[in-house]
Amino acid sequence: MGGFHFLYEGEVPNTSTQEAQPVKFTSNYDTASITVPEGLNFVYSAEVTMPSVVHIRSTYSGSGYTSRNPLDEMFRDYFGDRFQDREQPQRRGRSTGSGVIISEDGYIVTNNHVIDNADEIEILLNDNRSYPAKIVGTDPTTDLALLKVEEKSLPFLKFADSDAVRIGEWVLAVGNPFEFRSTVTAGIVSQKARNINILRGSDLSIEAFIQTDAAVNPGNSGGALVDLKGHLVGINTAIATHTGSYEGYSFAVPASLVKKVMDDLLEFGVVQRALLGVSIVNVNAQLAEDRDLGILEGIFVARVNDGSAADDAGIKEGDVIIEVGGVGVKSVSELQEQIARKRPGDKVLVKYMRDGDTKTVSTTLKNTLGNTQFVEARNSMVIEGATFEDVTDGEKEELEIEGGAKLMEVGTGKWRDAGVNEGFIVTNIDKKSISNVQDLRNALLNKNGGTLIEGVYLDGEEAFYGIGW
Numbered sequence: 001m002g003g004f005h006f007l008y009e010g011e012v013p014n015t016s017t018q019e020a021q022p023v024k025f026t027s028n029y030d031t032a033s034i035t036v037p038e039g040l041n042f043v044y045s046a047e048v049t050m051p052s053v054v055h056i057r058s059t060y061s062g063s064g065y066t067s068r069n070p071l072d073e074m075f076r077d078y079f080g081d082r083f084q085d086r087e088q089p090q091r092r093g094r095s096t097g098s099g100v101i102i103s104e105d106g107y108i109v110t111n112n113h114v115i116d117n118a119d120e121i122e123i124l125l126n127d128n129r130s131y132p133a134k135i136v137g138t139d140p141t142t143d144l145a146l147l148k149v150e151e152k153s154l155p156f157l158k159f160a161d162s163d164a165v166r167i168g169e170w171v172l173a174v175g176n177p178f179e180f181r182s183t184v185t186a187g188i189v190s191q192k193a194r195n196i197n198i199l200r201g202s203d204l205s206i207e208a209f210i211q212t213d214a215a216v217n218p219g220n221s222g223g224a225l226v227d228l229k230g231h232l233v234g235i236n237t238a239i240a241t242h243t244g245s246y247e248g249y250s251f252a253v254p255a256s257l258v259k260k261v262m263d264d265l266l267e268f269g270v271v272q273r274a275l276l277g278v279s280i281v282n283v284n285a286q287l288a289e290d291r292d293l294g295i296l297e298g299i300f301v302a303r304v305n306d307g308s309a310a311d312d313a314g315i316k317e318g319d320v321i322i323e324v325g326g327v328g329v330k331s332v333s334e335l336q337e338q339i340a341r342k343r344p345g346d347k348v349l350v351k352y353m354r355d356g357d358t359k360t361v362s363t364t365l366k367n368t369l370g371n372t373q374f375v376e377a378r379n380s381m382v383i384e385g386a387t388f389e390d391v392t393d394g395e396k397e398e399l400e401i402e403g404g405a406k407l408m409e410v411g412t413g414k415w416r417d418a419g420v421n422e423g424f425i426v427t428n429i430d431k432k433s434i435s436n437v438q439d440l441r442n443a444l445l446n447k448n449g450g451t452l453i454e455g456v457y458l459d460g461e462e463a464f465y466g467i468g469w
Contacts, residue, residue: 041228045172046184048230051126051155052101053223055176056110056133056147058118059094098175098223099123099147100232101156102262106131106149109262110222111237112138115145117381123149126182137265141205141273142253142340143237146265157224160231162210162254163327165189173214173236173250175223187214187250195333196251198238204273204368208337209251210234216250225252234258260341272374274342274365276350277308282331283320291318294356297330298322301352307370313363315352322358323351339365345372379437383444385413390436391425399456401427403435406458418467421457428454444469 097114101107108123115121121133131149138145165171166189173185191211199205212225216236225234234252241247264271279302281287288296298320304310315321323329324338325348342348344367351360367375379390387409396403404425410416426434429443430452444451447469454464 040170042170042172042184042186045226045228045230046174049157049172049174049224049226050182050184052157053126053174053176053182054099054101054108055124055179055181056097056099056114056222057094057122057124058097058115059120059122060118096176096179096219097221098219098236100222100224100235101154102159102232103156104152104154106151106154107136107262107266108133108147108149109235109258110145110147111235112140112143112145114222115147116140121147123147124181125154137269137271139261139265139271141199141271142257142261143199144235144253144258144261146262157226157230157232159255159259160227160229160233162233162256165192165210165227165233165254167191170228171210171212171214171233172226172228173212173216173220173223173252174226175216175220175236177215177217177219179219183220185215187212190249192254193331193334193337194251195331196238196240206257206333206336206340208254208257208333208340209237210254211249211251213249215246217246218244220250231255232258254337257337257340264343268374268376270375272343273368274339274344274346275308275368276310276335276339276348276363276365277305278310278315279303279305280321280332280335293320293353295320295322295353298353299329299332299335309363309365310350313350313361315350315361315363316354318354320353321350322353323349323360325349344374380408381437381441382411383441384415385411386415386420387411388426388437388440395425395458399425399458399460401425401456402433403427403439404455405434405437405440414467414469418465420453420465423458424455424463425457426453426455428452 097110099108099110102109123131123133131151133147133149136146136148169189171187171189175183177183189210190213193208194211195207199207216239220236223236224232225236227233232255234254235258236250236252238251239246240249261271280299281302283298283300285296287300301315301317301319304315304317321335324335327338329335342365344365346365348363348365349360350363366372381388386407388405389408391404391406404427407420407422407424410422426440428434432443434440434443449469451467451469453467456462
């Protein structure tokens, strides 16, 4: 028996009054005579894209620290074997994903969850060259990360204007599903600015995904979504699935947002998040009727934060925002995406409806601290359920310490059980000086038994704890 079968194996019914014609097969098929209609030829885009999409291998030590990545719960095993490893921290090994080269001198964009808390990152190019990579910066709120390899003259992709991408347009997804290197799949843009509620780790998370039906599977995460010109439309990030594998729809962070995040990480080491300062919901028919809005689309302002950019500009509760920066917005995700591309201090025109009248105001966006200053990069890490950050220069000076790792959020685990409170700065582990979060993590790697932890609280009170590791 052969490996292939016709679907119909019985006697073929006679459905024609004409005599059946013999079928001929040939091995010298003239491919040069084939003409692919314009707009359906994926060859050029694939050839341009594949050399710029890399395979990423991340390795983990098994130290016992855990990630705050909410994708763990939603898409287990979609992004490689790493999620299974996290269920038993001492057995961690390797996870895989994809990345996109965005500059000839070795900058690479990928998803944050592909490299989150990795000890080593290896980049494999399409031509089988291999390089170690360092993390330039990460942004969990968009699930993006910027990596760097030391090499020159690398092939890279140009950014497309993702705003100009239209629903129904052909796109290609390029990545390394199931570790099948340099795999290309095709589909169309199914929707834009889609919120699927997976980045739930922060109130500042931005979800305005490009939805497509191009096949995306484990290992594609961090790979490229490109148009037929071979320009980067988005970074493939998630799928809608009940099984962990592709079931029809995938989601990519739009290129315009990717570019802004990468620019911030390169220049500042941290994303400069601008805020309008409002609580908002989508307008629907029921809300429009209940509030007599006189409009069925837009973003309803449920609350305005005191002293925010919106408050300063005179926006009030009950207003319906319909345009931001000259771009029409019909949903919360669309508005969030437009604002997320800005930096604190940027001026943005906001058009809104109030009592049937259309108004336009200029707003000056603010940061998370309520001012227009740029935010400094601060290293952050979750260790045994507790979130730590590097101490600031001001804290060092005020407390007269050389450095340390400050406990920002206790969470659950050993730190809470030992009675350690938020604001505690770890300065020594077993009499070894701790300068920053990375030192703290390294000091606790593979610890076993009682551990002496010394430090100081923000009010100057010194304290020490004995924790069984």
